[in-house]
Amino acid sequence: MKKILPYIFTLVISFSYGQVGINTNTPQEELHVAGSNSTIRVEGLNSTNNTNNLGVGSSSPVYVDADGDLVLGTLTDNVEILFDSEDYLMNVQDPTNLVNQTGGGAGYSQAGIPIGGTAISFTLTRPAIVEVNYSVSFTLGKNVAPNSRVDDFRARIVQLGMYFRTGNYLGPAVVNDYYGNPINGGPWCITSNCSELGGLLAINGQFYNNISDRDGEWKSYRNTASDYVVLGPGTYTPMFACQLAVGSTLGTGAMKLYLGTSKDEVQIIAYYFN
């Protein structure tokens, strides 16, 4: 028995090799698995043992953690829904979401404050391709009341774009993307007196027209759009700039639009860099 003990000792500790080859006598790496169909099976990563395995018929991305251990990616390693708001802007009719009609030409006004105020933002820890999807409600008319609708049958454009502010909704507007290029070839004036510039995303414009001040829909509209932008690490808050434009303002006269008066959907999705 005395003679056998050293062997057992050896078998236990001897899994420390310089290089190990499987199917090869000349391993080129610490562990070299040779053979044209060679692979490695790690049971800890299979669908039985690992809930992040996407199962039969699908392959699952492999990552390493801080220790260099192979792990399967969780949902947020690749793509992350940072923001999924069912009603983003406050449902009010007051100066914070008022857009006054402009004549022809550009004249965006920032409009709407997020429900939740300064607590609303999202943070990117790494550069990402950011996808934005929105559906934002609006109401419009002369006094935005049932008996003062648009009645001049002049086609108006309701134009809407999203932009980001750094930090919370009171922070400075983001003009450039991660590469330092102006977002969408902008920037745009985002206040009626052009006191601030912002990079507009997912700009959408549709027409509105009506001929009777007592009839015709004047609320429940939505502008909907989707876009991509590459952003660097930081904290951002989505905001909106809107324009209500008509060529000649001589008809019904001063018109108003209130943004976000009903439910608004806002989604921000990050696709992270490698």
Place this chain on the structure above:
Amino acid sequence: MKKHYFLTTALLFSLFTYSQVGIGTTNPQEDLHIAGNNSTIRIESLNITNNPLNDGINNSKVFVDSNGNFTLTPPNFTAGGSGNSNLPLNFLIDVPDFIPDNVDGLPAPYDRLGRIATSNTTNESLEVFIYSVTFTTPQACTVEVKHGITVVISGSDMSIPSLAYINDNKTRVITSFFCFDVNNDGLSPAEKALQYGTKAQFYCSVAGGSLGYPYMNSQGYATLPPGTHSIHFFGIITDPPNTMTSVGFGGATDYLKMRVYN
């Protein structure tokens, strides 16, 4: 005892060749089979200490290189690079204002009308090629397109040049769509027949309506082979008989984004 030392030394320093190896199993099913519910492999060269691409906060994606070696280095990665050099595997092509604002070289104030198409009083429907953009895909991929095209609508032929409010109360429809020219060798009839992202909206007004820029937004997906391709945008004007509709596509700030999933 001499024999024992010799064997131990041999075990430590020889190169070992196995056909199949099991760790935690005596019945390996692959060349290397690591059993156990929580089993994994540790590769120290990929950890936070040894590999600058491992930030220790988020898991780092593992690739294999041409030798089959595990690596954290993504395709086309430049160490210390920034900007486009280290794009994600699924990258983004961003072409701001992709339609020239003054295709026909008209004088001010008619220099922001984009591609002009006029459906005169004899036409009831007119299709026009707006613009094309060339792009390259490194391998077979699925491309996602999101775009917005600005539009200006006039009741007079803008190419003259002129601009006039539409004032006839008649509704007309403006449509846009796009096609892919695979290999950028000319848009064949078959390629033209595959129309993506069709968007249409109406316009109707008395005098004093809009001479500004609403957006035609839409999106679509297509699967493409590797190579250089182009995306072609078209517009359609549909209006009632004896009606004049002149449309400028792309006179203001348009946008075009293409996500390449490869």
